[in-house]
Amino acid sequence: MAVAYKDFLDPAHLTRIENYSLMAKTAVEGFLSGMHRSVFHGFGTEFLQYRNYVPGEDLKYLDWKVYAKRDELVTKVYQEETSMNCYFVVDASASHHYQGERAACTKLRYACMIAASLAYLATRQGDNISLFAYQDTIVEALEPGHRTGQLHRFLQALTRLQPEGQANHERLLKSMTHHMRSRGLVVYLSDMLEAEETLPRMLQNLRFQHCDVLALQILDPDERDLPHGYPVRYIDSETEKEVVASADAVRGEYEKSMDQFMDDLKNGYRRAQVDYKPLITTDHLGHALSQYLHHRESLA
C-alpha cells in the first residue's frame, strides 16, 4: 500500500526515528514530494541575461531555442542568489519535558523535529543555518554556516538537548542580538508559557535587526483541555510549585484562561508584526514546513 506523504510528517511516525538527520530527510523529502512540482523550481539561481557563445564553454548552457529561431549561438547567464541566514531558537526549559497520553513525543522532541526538518530544508536550498538553544542560559549556540558538516553539527546539538530549568527568554534574546550580523529569518520554537506580554515585544526587537521572525508555539494536547479524569497533584515543571485539583472541577476555568492566553499571544505578535503559529505535538510537521516555505519565498 502506498504511503501518503502526510504519513511521513506525522510525529507518531517520525518520533520513532532516533536519528535527526534521517528524520529530517524523511520529513522534508516526503513533504516536498507531495507539493506541486513547479512551485519551488529556480531556487538558488536566477536568470540574468544572454551573451554570445565563446568556443570552449559548456554546451549545456546554450539556449537551443534561440539557436533554432535566430540561428545564433547564445549562452544563458544566471545570477547566483545570495544565501540567507536562518536562525533557529529552541526553548529547552523543563516545561518541554511534558508528554501527555495522546502525544507521541515530548514538546522538546517535537520542537527539535521541526528545527531539524527546517534546517535540512534550508541547507538543501543553500541557506546558512544557526542554532540557539536556551534554558536559564544559552545551552547550545551554533554560528551561521552552510559548509559541509554544518547540518551535522546542528543536528548533534539538538540531540544533546535535555529539558531542564526555567526559561529565561530575555537573556537569550539580548545575547542573540549581539551574535546576529546580517539579516535573515528567525524561527523561534517555544511553549511561550507565562510570556505573552514579554515575548512579542522582545521578538519585535529582532525585526529591527532586519530579521523576519516566525514564532512557533509548541503545546501538548493536554495543555489545551486538561483531560485528567481523576484528582491530580499538579507539580509545575519549572517552579516545582504544587496544586491539587480535580481536573473535572477546574477544566472550564482552565480552558477559558488558556484561550485568553492564546489570544493575548496572537494579538501581541500581530502588533509586533511577528508571524505566529500555534502547534500541538500531535500536528504533523507539514504545518511548520509550509509556514517556513511561505516565509522563505516572501524573503526571496
Add this chain to the structure above:
Amino acid sequence: MLNFGNSLFLFALAGLAVPILLHLINRELAVSLKFPSIRFIDRSQLPRREKRKLRDLLLLALRLLLFAATVLAFAKPVWVTPLTTVAEGTTLEQTIYLVDASSSMARGNQWQAAKSALRNDLANTDAAEVGLVAYADRVLIQMSPSTDPDPIENFIQELQPSYSAGNPGTAIETAVRLFNPEAKSRLVIVSDFQETDWQRDLPGVAEDMDLVFLRPEESEAPNIGIANVNTVPVGKNQARVLVMVRNHSTEAQTVPVTLNSESDSQEKLLNLSAGQLGNVTFTVDVEEPRAMSANLPADSYNRDNSWHFWIAPPPVVRVYAFLPNLDEPQAVNAFYFFQTALEVESDSDWVRFEVTALNRGFFERSLLEEADVLVIPAAGAFLRDGQWDDLKAYLDQGRTAIMLPGESFPRQFRSLERSGMMASRFLGLAGNTNERQTPYHFGSINPSSRLSQTFADAASKDLFLVNVYKYVRLQKSDLDTTLIAFENGEPALISLAVGQGTLYASTFAFDTSWTDLPLRNSFLPLVRELVQEGFNTDRLRRQFFIEETQSLPEPVVEPSAFELDGQFWEVNMNPSESIAGTVDTDQWLPALLSQKPLYANAVPGAGTLPGDSGPKTEFWPWLLMIALICILLESLLTGIKDTAQSSSLGRPNPV
C-alpha cells in the same frame, strides 16, 4: 471441636486490615503529575467520596477472602469429634496407671512407696475403668481399662524394677492409645521422674486429659556407684584394672572398693568428695581368662554397687619379619625399628605383639600360616617366584603383610606389578640422597582409614613434619588405596587388596637414609596402627548395657560376665540410672506433655496409632482451593477495571 495445628498463624489474620486500608488509601490519594505550567489551574476541593462502585467492593471482599483463606490454610484447622457422653447424662471415666519399673525405682524403698501410692489411688479413684502400663526401656505390660481392678493389684504385687534404663516415651504412647476416645481420660504416672529418663523426646497427650504425677518419697541416704571399669595389660601376665566410682551423695565419703573373682579378692579404700568421680587401680594376674566383678558395700541403691567384667590375657599378634640377608643394613635397621615399636608396652592397646625374624630358608607356606602379620623390610627383591606365590596365598586367607623398599626397590615393585598384587605403575625414584635440603612431607591421610583416627588433631602435627628424602614414585591406580599421600599427591603408603587380605606397601624405607620417620614420635603409633589395621583386637570382648541386649536373640536380664561362642560378654547396668536428678512435675513436665500435637481425641478407638484416619476433617485443602478461586476472580476483576480505566483517557505516568 475445631482445633488448629499451627494456631500462631491466626495472629496473621490481623493482616486483613491491609487490603481495607489499601482500598481506602487508593480512593483518597491524588496522582502526582509534573505539568508544564500550573498558572491556570486553580486549587479545587477533591470529591469527598468517590462513588462506591460495586466492582470495587467485590474486589475488596475477594482480597479479604483470599488473605483469610490463605492464613487459615496455614493454621491447619482440623475438626475433631468432641467428647461425647456414653449415655445420656453420664460420662465414661477411665484411669490408666503408667508405672515406671526402670532400675532407678529400686533405690531405697522407692518401689514400695510407689506401689503404696498406686494402691491408694486405685482405692480412691472414681473412674469406672482402670488400666495399667508398666515400662522400663520398653513397655513391660499393658492392661486395657476394665471395671475390674484386681488384675492390676495382682500384677503390681509381682512386679519388680528391671535393670534397664527407663524410656517413658513409648509407654505414654501406649497408654494414650489404650484410652477410649470418647471417655474422660485420667493418666496417673507413677515414677521417680529421673531426669535421664524423662528428658528425652516425649509424645503429647490431649489437653483435656487429666494428668496426675505420683512421685514416691526420695531416699535421703547416700549412694555411691561404679561408673565404669577399664582393663589394660601390664607386661605379659598381668593387667591393670581401673575402677571408676562416683559419689552421688552431697557429702564426702570413704568407700572400700573390692575386686572379686572366683579365686581371689582385693580391696582398696577410696575417698570421694560430694559428686566426685574417682579411680582406684588394681593389678591382677591374667594367666587365664576369668570373670571378675568390682563391688562396693551396700547403700541406698545397691544396683550400681557392682560391675562385671572379664580379665584375660591380651591377644598375641604374631609378627614375622622376613630377613633373608643380614648384611643388608636397611633391612636390619627397619626390622629393629619395627620390633622396638611393636614390643613397647602400651596402656591403650589390649594387644601384645611377638616379633620373629625369618631367614631366607624359612619363608615357606607352612611357617607363614602361623603369622598374623608378615613384615618384609627391604627384602622384597629377595623373594623368588615361588615365594611370591606363597605370599599371595598367605594374603588370600585374610592376613596382613607390610612391605618396605630397600636398595633393590625397582625389582620389588616390578615383581608386585607382575604378580598382579599392585595395580599402580612403578615410575622410578624421587629425591636425591646427596642433597637433603628439600625433603618431602606428607600431605594427607585417607579419612576412612584407622590411621586418620589415630592421627587426628594434635597427634597429626608430628606426622606431617616427617622428612622423607627419597621415595619410590608410583602412578596411582584406582584399584589401590592410598593411606598416606605426599604433599604433591603421590602415594607414600598404599594398601593393596589381595584376596581377603591386605598388603601395605610403603614407598620409602624405614631407614634414616630415606626418612627420619623412625626417629619421630609418630613412628610408634603409625607402625602399631598399621599392624592392627588388619587385625581386629577388639573382636574378643563384647560390652553391653542391659537394655542394649534386648535387640539380641537372647536378651540378658541381669548384669553378668559370661563366655559365649568364644567371646567374652560383659553386661552391666547403665550408670545413667544412678543419677539422682529429677524433672519438675509441677510445671515443666505437664506443659511439655500438653504442648505436643493432639491425637487422643482424633483416634477412633483404642489400639490405633496416632495419625491413623479417624473422625477428623482437615480443612486446609478446601481453604487453598478457595484462595485459588479468589486469585482467579481477583485477576479477572482487576483486568476489567484496568481496561475500563485505560479506555477513559488513562492515567499519566506517575512522577
